[in-house]
Amino acid sequence: MPDTPAALAKSTSATPVRAIRTPLSTRVALSLPPASQTYEPHVKAALRHRLLYHIFAPSFLVSWLLVTIWSVWMQGGLSGLGLGGFLSAPLSPWTLSFAAVFWCLGVVPVVVVRKNYLTVTPTASLSPSTVFQSTLTKTSTPPALLAYLCSSTLVTFMYIFMTYVYGSSSSEDRHLSFFVKSKKHPYYLNGRVLYLISSQMVISAAYFFRNALLDRFVVHWTELSTTTNPVQARTVRLAQLLTMLVTVGIFSGLCVAGHTLLFGLARSIALPVVFRIPIVSRFLRPFMAHFLRGRFTLTLLARHWSLITRTFYLGITTLAGWEFAESAFDEAVSVSHHTGAPTHILVSGTTTADAYYKHFAYSELRELACDESPSGSARRTELFADQKYNPSLWATLAREALLILGRDYQLLLRKGQPEIPAPAPPPPPAQAKPPLPAQPIQIIRGPVLKASPSSPLRNALDTIASDGALPAAVSSTAEAAHLPELFRSVLHTDTAAQTAVATLRKKEEDVKGLVQRTHNRWRDALAAFAEDGLPKGVLEAVTEVRGWWSRERVHKRVEASLPNRQLDVLVVDVLSAFVCASLAEDQYGVVQRDIPKILEALLSFLQAVEDYQAEVNAMYTPPSQEEFANLSPKEIVQKDILAMEVARASETLSEASDALKDGVVHIVRTFGDKLTAFKFPPRTARKLQGFVDYS
Structure with a gap:
C-alpha cells in the first residue's frame, strides 16, 4: 500500500530534531592582567x-x-x-x-x-x-x-x-x-x-x-x-x-x-x-x-x-x-618565587608604566632566560606555548621590549634632545559669508517716537552709566595707563591711546636697557678691581673654579643620550637569551616569526651607538711629540681633561654596544645557517653578514 501524504506527514512529525554535538566551542581568549x-x-x-x-x-x-x-x-x-x-x-x-x-x-x-x-x-x-x-x-x-x-x-x-x-x-x-x-x-x-x-x-x-x-x-x-x-x-x-x-x-x-x-x-x-x-x-x-x-x-x-x-x-x-x-x-628585589604563576606575573610586570618596576621585572626575566636547569627550561617552554592569553605571553614580552629599545634608539638619534612636537593641524578654512544685497535696507537706530523730556536726575544717571559719556572718556585714557580690564567698561581704540601705549612700552624698554647696562658696568668694575687688587694666584684659582663649575662635560652629554642604558642592557639580554632558547624549546615556532624584527632592532641600535662612539672619539686626538712639546702647561691640562671625559663617554657607550654585540653574536652562533630562512632589509643584512663572517 503506497504511503499517503497523511502517513508521510505523521512519520516526519514523529522524528525528533536535535543539534549535532561537538567538543569544539567558541571561547574568548583572555587578555593578560595589567601589572597594577x-x-x-x-x-x-x-x-x-x-x-x-x-x-x-x-x-x-x-x-x-x-x-x-x-x-x-x-x-x-x-x-x-x-x-x-x-x-x-x-x-x-x-x-x-x-x-x-x-x-x-x-x-x-x-x-x-x-x-x-x-x-x-x-x-x-x-x-x-x-x-x-x-x-x-x-x-x-x-x-x-x-x-x-x-x-x-x-x-x-x-x-x-x-x-x-x-x-x-x-x-x-x-x-x-x-x-x-x-x-x-x-x-x-x-x-x-x-x-x-x-x-x-x-x-x-x-x-x-x-x-x-x-x-x-x-x-x-x-x-x-x-x-x-x-x-x-x-x-x-x-x-x-x-x-x-x-x-x-x-x-x-x-x-x-x-x-x-x-x-x-x-x-x-x-x-x-x-x-x-x-x-x-x-x-x-x-x-x-x-x-x-x-x-x-x-x-x-x-x-x-x-x-x-x-x-x-x-x-x-x-x-x-x-x-x-x-x-x-x-639593590634589586625578587618576587617571582613568592607567586604561583611566576612567568605570567613577570611578563605582566614588563607592561608597567613605572620604570623602577620594569628594572626588577627584566632582571628576573634575564635570570629565567639564562637558567639552564630543567625547571628553567620548563618555564620557558610554558611561556612559548602559551595560548591562554590574547596577545600571548611571548607577543606581549617582545612588543614591550621592542618599544623600549625603539624609544631609546630615537632618543640616541636626537642626542638626548626632547622630541619635537608635531605641528598643529591647520585650522579649517573659514566659510564664505553670503553676499549682502546690492542696496541694504537702512535700519533706523534712533528713537521712532518723540522722546519725552527727561528729568535732571535721569540725565545724571545716564552720564555715569556703563555706556555713558564719563566711562567712555575714562576708558579712552585707561588703555594708555595700562589699567586692568576690571576698571574699564568699554574699550575704545583711538590714535592717541595707541600712541601713548607705544610711548610707555618704549620707555619700559629704555629702563630695562639702562638696568642691564648698569649691571654690566658694575660687573666690569668689580672684575677690574679684582684683577688689580687680588694676587695673580688667587685670580687663576677663581678662573679655574669658574671654568670647572660652568664647563660642559662630554660624558654628561653622552649619558643624557642614553639615560636608560641599564634597562636597555637587560632588555637586550632577555631578548637574545629567549631567542636562542627557542630553537630547542619553542614547539610552535612563535618566536621565529619575530627574529627578523628583533635582529633589525638590535643592529639598528648598535649602528647608532657605533656612529656616536666614532663621533665622540674624534673629539680627542693624541698629540704627537712635536705638538706636545709646543703645548703650554695649561693646554696640556685641558688635553688631559678632554681625554678623560672622552674615555668616560666611551665607557658609557660601550655598556650598550657590548650588550648589543653579545646578543647578536649569541643569536648568530645558535642559529648559524638557519638564518638564511629569514628575510632582512638590505641594511640589516649587510650588518648581520659581518657577524656571520666573524662567527
Missing part, C-alpha cells in the same frame, strides 16, 4: 620587606654600634669602665635609649625623604652649574635639605645630652651648656655649643650639595642580579663598606676644616661689622658681646683642639649613619 593587579602588589610587598629588614634593621644596628663607641669613649674607655663595665656598656639602658633616639632622629627622616623622592630618570645636566640650577627647581630640594639640617642638629643635641648623662671627665664636654655660666651676663651664648651646632649644619648642607651634584636621588643600579654568589656578594659589600668609611672620613675632615675657617672669619670680620648696625647690635649684645673680646688667632685652635676633634668624630658618625641607610636603595 599582578606584579606591582608583589613588588611593593618586597620593597616593604626590604625597607624593614634590609634598611631599618641594619641602620639601627649601625646606630647602636656608633652610640656604643661614643658612650664608652665618654666614660673613659676600658680604663674608666673596667672589663665588666666595658662588656656591659652596649646593653645598658642608656646606650639602647640613645641608640633608639639617634636612629629615630638622625636616620629615619633621611630614609623617609630618600624613599619618597627616589626616581629612575637621571637629571639631564651637562655641567655642575646646570645640575645645581635644576636641583633648585625640584620639589624634593626643600624637604631633603630640611631633613638633613634637622637630623644633624638633633644629633648634636643628643650628643650634648649624653655629656650630661655620662658626666664626661673631659673639660670640653663639661662646658657644653647653651649659656655661659656667668652671674653678670647670664645670657651669653656658649661658643663651643655654637661651634658644634654650626659645624653639623655645615656638614649636612655640604652633604646635600654633594648628593645633588652626584644625583643621588636617582637609582644607581649596583646589583641587578638577585642570585649572585653569597661569598662574592659579601666581598663586594665589605669593599663598599670600606670605601664608604674612607669617603665619609675624608669628606667630614674637609667640611670641619672649611667650617673652622668660616667660623673664624665670622667671629673676627663679620660679627664686628654686624655690631656696628644700631638696632641689630642692641639686640645681639646681651647674647654675643663677649665674642668681640680678643682676636681669632691660631692659638684658639690649639686650646680647643679637643672640641675640633670631637666635632670631626661627630660628623663621621652622622654621615656614616646616612650613607649606610641610603646605600640599600640601589
Whole structure:
C-alpha cells in the first residue's frame, strides 16, 4: 500500500530534531592582567620587606654600634669602665635609649625623604652649574635639605645630652651648656655649643650639595642580579663598606676644616661689622658681646683642639649613619618565587608604566632566560606555548621590549634632545559669508517716537552709566595707563591711546636697557678691581673654579643620550637569551616569526651607538711629540681633561654596544645557517653578514 501524504506527514512529525554535538566551542581568549593587579602588589610587598629588614634593621644596628663607641669613649674607655663595665656598656639602658633616639632622629627622616623622592630618570645636566640650577627647581630640594639640617642638629643635641648623662671627665664636654655660666651676663651664648651646632649644619648642607651634584636621588643600579654568589656578594659589600668609611672620613675632615675657617672669619670680620648696625647690635649684645673680646688667632685652635676633634668624630658618625641607610636603595628585589604563576606575573610586570618596576621585572626575566636547569627550561617552554592569553605571553614580552629599545634608539638619534612636537593641524578654512544685497535696507537706530523730556536726575544717571559719556572718556585714557580690564567698561581704540601705549612700552624698554647696562658696568668694575687688587694666584684659582663649575662635560652629554642604558642592557639580554632558547624549546615556532624584527632592532641600535662612539672619539686626538712639546702647561691640562671625559663617554657607550654585540653574536652562533630562512632589509643584512663572517 503506497504511503499517503497523511502517513508521510505523521512519520516526519514523529522524528525528533536535535543539534549535532561537538567538543569544539567558541571561547574568548583572555587578555593578560595589567601589572597594577599582578606584579606591582608583589613588588611593593618586597620593597616593604626590604625597607624593614634590609634598611631599618641594619641602620639601627649601625646606630647602636656608633652610640656604643661614643658612650664608652665618654666614660673613659676600658680604663674608666673596667672589663665588666666595658662588656656591659652596649646593653645598658642608656646606650639602647640613645641608640633608639639617634636612629629615630638622625636616620629615619633621611630614609623617609630618600624613599619618597627616589626616581629612575637621571637629571639631564651637562655641567655642575646646570645640575645645581635644576636641583633648585625640584620639589624634593626643600624637604631633603630640611631633613638633613634637622637630623644633624638633633644629633648634636643628643650628643650634648649624653655629656650630661655620662658626666664626661673631659673639660670640653663639661662646658657644653647653651649659656655661659656667668652671674653678670647670664645670657651669653656658649661658643663651643655654637661651634658644634654650626659645624653639623655645615656638614649636612655640604652633604646635600654633594648628593645633588652626584644625583643621588636617582637609582644607581649596583646589583641587578638577585642570585649572585653569597661569598662574592659579601666581598663586594665589605669593599663598599670600606670605601664608604674612607669617603665619609675624608669628606667630614674637609667640611670641619672649611667650617673652622668660616667660623673664624665670622667671629673676627663679620660679627664686628654686624655690631656696628644700631638696632641689630642692641639686640645681639646681651647674647654675643663677649665674642668681640680678643682676636681669632691660631692659638684658639690649639686650646680647643679637643672640641675640633670631637666635632670631626661627630660628623663621621652622622654621615656614616646616612650613607649606610641610603646605600640599600640601589639593590634589586625578587618576587617571582613568592607567586604561583611566576612567568605570567613577570611578563605582566614588563607592561608597567613605572620604570623602577620594569628594572626588577627584566632582571628576573634575564635570570629565567639564562637558567639552564630543567625547571628553567620548563618555564620557558610554558611561556612559548602559551595560548591562554590574547596577545600571548611571548607577543606581549617582545612588543614591550621592542618599544623600549625603539624609544631609546630615537632618543640616541636626537642626542638626548626632547622630541619635537608635531605641528598643529591647520585650522579649517573659514566659510564664505553670503553676499549682502546690492542696496541694504537702512535700519533706523534712533528713537521712532518723540522722546519725552527727561528729568535732571535721569540725565545724571545716564552720564555715569556703563555706556555713558564719563566711562567712555575714562576708558579712552585707561588703555594708555595700562589699567586692568576690571576698571574699564568699554574699550575704545583711538590714535592717541595707541600712541601713548607705544610711548610707555618704549620707555619700559629704555629702563630695562639702562638696568642691564648698569649691571654690566658694575660687573666690569668689580672684575677690574679684582684683577688689580687680588694676587695673580688667587685670580687663576677663581678662573679655574669658574671654568670647572660652568664647563660642559662630554660624558654628561653622552649619558643624557642614553639615560636608560641599564634597562636597555637587560632588555637586550632577555631578548637574545629567549631567542636562542627557542630553537630547542619553542614547539610552535612563535618566536621565529619575530627574529627578523628583533635582529633589525638590535643592529639598528648598535649602528647608532657605533656612529656616536666614532663621533665622540674624534673629539680627542693624541698629540704627537712635536705638538706636545709646543703645548703650554695649561693646554696640556685641558688635553688631559678632554681625554678623560672622552674615555668616560666611551665607557658609557660601550655598556650598550657590548650588550648589543653579545646578543647578536649569541643569536648568530645558535642559529648559524638557519638564518638564511629569514628575510632582512638590505641594511640589516649587510650588518648581520659581518657577524656571520666573524662567527
